[in-house]
Amino acid sequence: MKSVSLILRIVAIVAAAAAAALFFVSKGKLADKQQELEASQNAQSASQASLQEANTKVASLETLLTAANQKANNATSQLEKARADMYTAKKEVSRKQTQLSQKDEQLQSLKSENNSLSGQVDALKDQVAAAKASSANPDGASAEEMAALNQRITVLEGENQDLKSELTMAQTRIAAQQSKASDESAGGYQFNDNPAAIFGKLSDPITVSEVDKDDGMVLLDLGELSVNAGEKLLLVQDLKAIGRVQILTTNNGKALANILPGESSSKIKAGASVQFIRQS
Structure with missing residues (x-):
């Protein structure tokens, strides 16, 4: 009986030791698993950060691409407009050359x-x-x-x-x-339809004999009045300025004048009775 009791005690001690060993081994493996889990979570966080950064870069590149496409579209529109303007200018030059040939x-x-x-x-x-x-x-x-x-x-x-x-x-x-x-x-100019302010002494009435709006020329019948070549006149009708001209040549009471750049010829009518103010 004593030997059986001793054997049982030994078995109990061995079982306890085995259980303790198993406990410590399991605890070590659990710690390793915990570390692996933390490492995996850290790696996942790093991957998510990299993914977020990549998404941000993609969005930035898409914005740059959109801006580049917009610039390309604008450049294309400007190029088409420039081509249209050049075509119009060529037609105008051709028309002017034809007029010059006819003249x-x-x-x-x-x-x-x-x-x-x-x-x-x-x-x-x-x-x-x-x-x-x-x-x-x-x-x-x-x-x-x-x-x-x-x-x-x-x-x-x-x-x-x-x-x-x-x-x-x-x-x-x-x-x-x-x-x-x-x-x-060389660049052209824009017409000015705004009436000029009237300052100075008005002349006696004269007559606008002819108006060539294509060439910007006016033939004036001065009557008894006289003007000099190169002189600038402000034409006035019903006390309203209708345009400025510069005298090119005079002969037998008539004067050929050029409508000055920036002035509109729409208000200067052939056959109209006007007055003028000499400009300095």
Whole structure:
């Protein structure tokens, strides 16, 4: 009996020792598992932070891409507008060149007419000289014929002078149009429809004979008044300023003027009675 009791005690002691050993081993494994869990949680937190940072970078890149696309669209729109403006400018230049060619043809025609009239005047002068030389001859020209020849010469000289005046104005008109086309190709200008303030002495009434809105030219009938080439005038109608012009040339009571840049030609009407104020 004593041996059985001793054996049972030994078995109990061994079991207790085994249980204790198992407890400590389990406790160590639990600590290891706890550390592994904490490490896994830390790694997960780091992954989430990296993912959040990546999402932020993606959002930033999307914003940059949207801005780049917007800039590209704006650049495309500006390019299309520039192309349209360039096409319009080319058409305008072509139209101006066509007008200049037509004006040059008119100028050449006026020169031909002037030369023809000059030839007719010279021929009539020769006839008059011949008639005067033979006036002592009974068979020579009569006084009536001489008077008719002199009258014809006077008429032709007047027509020749009118043609010279028209030729001068045409040359001035072409030069002004070329200058205006050059100014517009360099950048152009905007019309100003606002009436200018009126200061100064008003002239007697004059008449606007012609208005060429394409060329920006005005032909004024001055009557008894006189102006000088290069002089600037403020045109006034019903005590309201309608535009400023600069005199290019004058002849026989008429003045060819250029509508100044920045002034609108819409209020200057052919046939209108206006007054002017001389500008400094």
